[in-house]
Amino acid sequence: MHIEEILANLLKKWKLTFDSEVIECIAKRCLGIPRQACNLALKVRNQVLAHDRLTISKQDAYAVFEREIIDEIGLSQLHVKYLMELYNANGNPKGLRALSGKLGEHDDVLIGTIEPVLMSLNFIDLWPKGRVLTDAGYKHLVSCHLR
Numbered sequence: 001m002h003i004e005e006i007l008a009n010l011l012k013k014w015k016l017t018f019d020s021e022v023i024e025c026i027a028k029r030c031l032g033i034p035r036q037a038c039n040l041a042l043k044v045r046n047q048v049l050a051h052d053r054l055t056i057s058k059q060d061a062y063a064v065f066e067r068e069i070i071d072e073i074g075l076s077q078l079h080v081k082y083l084m085e086l087y088n089a090n091g092n093p094k095g096l097r098a099l100s101g102k103l104g105e106h107d108d109v110l111i112g113t114i115e116p117v118l119m120s121l122n123f124i125d126l127w128p129k130g131r132v133l134t135d136a137g138y139k140h141l142v143s144c145h146l147r
Helices: 003-013 020-028 034-050 058-068 077-088 096-103 107-120 135-144
Strands: 124-127 130-133
Touching (some): 003 034, 020 034, 020 058, 077 096, 077 107, 077 130, 077 135, 096 107, 096 130, 107 124, 130 135
């Protein structure tokens, strides 16, 4: 089942009305991860219900993305901070412990949730001496976060 189908079924189950643009908007920012899509849909649903409505607009989704600090492709603030640490290393590998210390996160969080996403997007490489930012990661930072 595609992410769009999962989202449509979920929103219908919650008896909300929406159009295809809303589904595309949420799907675009879930990183292809069904659980992430469901979590974003839940936050958008809560946004709508908080305003006593049953119809979701793109503006509702964008309000959630802005509040949650989710970028154009679905990266969270922690993903971006991780990439920025590698960017600031000027091409030098950065070790896991140094990254977890700078970000204030446990190693397991970085290994289990942050790095798999960044690796799947080809934004980071793992080298024997640490992590490095790839050209794709650099381009994303420049186009979306270093303007």
